[in-house]
Amino acid sequence: MSEIFVIVEHRLNEIRDISFEMLWKACELAQTHSHTVTAILLGHEVNALAEQISDRADTVLLFDDERCKNFNAGTYKEIVAALIQESNPILTLIGNTSWGMELAPCLAVKTGYPLGTDCIDISFQDGKLIAQRQMYDGKIFSNISFADSPGYLLTVRSGVFAKDPLGQRKAEIVKKDFPLAEVPLKKEFVEYVETAAGDVDISQAELLISVGRGIGEEENITLVREFAEALGGIVSCSRPIVDKNWLPKYLQVGTSGKSVSPKVYIAIGISGAFQHMAGVTGAGTIIAINKDHKAPIFRTADYGIVDDLFKIVPALKDKVQELKKG
Ligand SMILES: Cc1cc2nc3c(=O)[nH]c(=O)nc-3n(C[C@H](O)[C@H](O)[C@H](O)COP(=O)(O)OP(=O)(O)OC[C@H]3O[C@@H](n4cnc5c(N)ncnc54)[C@H](O)[C@@H]3O)c2cc1C
The missing domain is CATH 3.40.50.1220 (TPP-binding domain)
Incomplete structure (x- = not known):
């Protein structure tokens, strides 16, 4: 039995669908393979968001601090890498989004864990992790396995998993102190710019x-x-x-x-x-x-x-x- 980590993505005080989708998949895998699900939420004044996902994880690790208010890959990398080194989760799921595409590679370098990107399905077969990806612009679906490692990192494509709540878990929300002595300042958040009026997603x-x-x-x-x-x-x-x-x-x-x-x-x-x-x-x-x-x-x-x-x-x-x- 091991843990599956899910890095929770949120914006303007709303959990993004990709987080619900990853939690859904993590719960499904956890149920079949007797793992537990740990959601990692960094933000500022985000207690309500932690509550919102508490029926989709066994633990929510909540870093609620002014310094986590906006996404910063440097901060996330340091905090999540330390958690991975402490707990050795078998799997860490990250959205294949602008956040995740920045975070996942530096996390892979920092932890030394293998990384599979833009995955559209995930399974364990005979105890081995298998991730499904598309190649050649979607012409080929490839099932990939990884070199042996204590844990793996995967980025997950938006919209491929359900986002319906399973509602079967009751997470303990564990408040954590901001662990870094200083915030890595290679990049700085400037502002959110909304898409032009009338644009639809x-x-x-x-x-x-x-x-x-x-x-x-x-x-x-x-x-x-x-x-x-x-x-x-x-x-x-x-x-x-x-x-x-x-x-x-x-x-x-x-x-x-x-x-x-x-x-x-x-x-x-x-x-x-x-x-x-x-x-x-x-x-x-x-x-x-x-x-x-x-x-x-x-x-x-x-x-x-x-x-x-x-x-x-x-x-x-x-x-x-x-x-x-x-
Ligand atoms: C690298 C790469 C990336 C690509 N990415 C994308 C992508 O992201 N999205 C995408 O959509 N395509 C993409 N394509 C293009 C893709 O290969 C197809 O060419 C494209 O999807 C075809 O679009 P279509 O179905 O609208 O047109 P067509 O293939 O031309 O089909 C039109 C259909 O309309 C039907 N039809 C015609 N008249 C009528 C009528 N009066 N009533 C009912 N039916 C009618 C025809 O029977 C036909 O089946 C990509 C291609 C490449 C090479």
């Missing part, structure tokens, strides 16, 4: 209506916008739509866009190329509308409509509006 959306090249012309996107509006969903797209400058890059789903995990993903005129589908592995239900019954998307979709989108989308929109009225 498709990785957080619960209902995505995604449009692909099958839409034909830029002006036809209005059809998809109206459908999305009727459903209360958000418009996203495949790469050719961005390449043509019809929609902005932040709405692109896929390996060179964003990974999304909506409850429902409706793909309209999208063929289902692997670079696109690699971005929707975390989606709940996938519904595809495509006039070609051989389109690869039908291999993954839960529901499919084989027909002309220009016939189906307006009909669906009208039906939704009718149901809303009635």
